[in-house]
Amino acid sequence: MTNDNTLDRITQELRELAESQAPESRLPSVRELTSRHSAGPGTVQRAVSQLVAEGLIYTRPGRGNFVAQRASSIASTDLGWQSTVLGERTISADGLEELLEMPRDGVIPLTIGYLPEDLQPLPQ
Numbered sequence: 001m002t003n004d005n006t007l008d009r010i011t012q013e014l015r016e017l018a019e020s021q022a023p024e025s026r027l028p029s030v031r032e033l034t035s036r037h038s039a040g041p042g043t044v045q046r047a048v049s050q051l052v053a054e055g056l057i058y059t060r061p062g063r064g065n066f067v068a069q070r071a072s073s074i075a076s077t078d079l080g081w082q083s084t085v086l087g088e089r090t091i092s093a094d095g096l097e098e099l100l101e102m103p104r105d106g107v108i109p110l111t112i113g114y115l116p117e118d119l120q121p122l123p124q
Contacts (some may be wrong), residue, residue: 006039010047018056018067027057027065 010033017027028036033044048065051057058068103109108116 006037007043007047010037010039010044011050014047014051014065015056018051021067023067023069025067027067029064 013033014027021027030041030044030048033039033047034041037044048057048059052059055068057065059065099111108119114120
């Protein structure tokens with residue numbers, strides 16, 4: 001007896017197709033996979049959902065299932081233009097000490113994110 005079942009077979013077939021075809025290629029429809037594997041549509045949908053969760057394929061409702069962009073092709077995208085356009089990034093702590101100082105009397109500080117207790121809607 002083998003440990004093979006229909007869900008595993010469908011998932012494996014779709015995985016192999018997704019890995020062998022170019023991104024944006026259309027995959028077999030749920031109806032076609034249902035017929036080919038003598039499986040219910042729920043089983044096919046579970047296989048598709050598993051591969052969507054893994055990022056191998058994506059679905060377009062009413063249009064079908066497609067091969068997703070591969071992580072390696074996304075990671076190899078050159079983002080160097082940002083450094084050229086935005087310039088070198090420098091971080092300055094100038095002004096930080098001023099934000100951390102206690103405010104003068106009569107001044108409501110907005111830097112800490114909390115109102116003074118006398119301005120908060122607390123029960124008296």
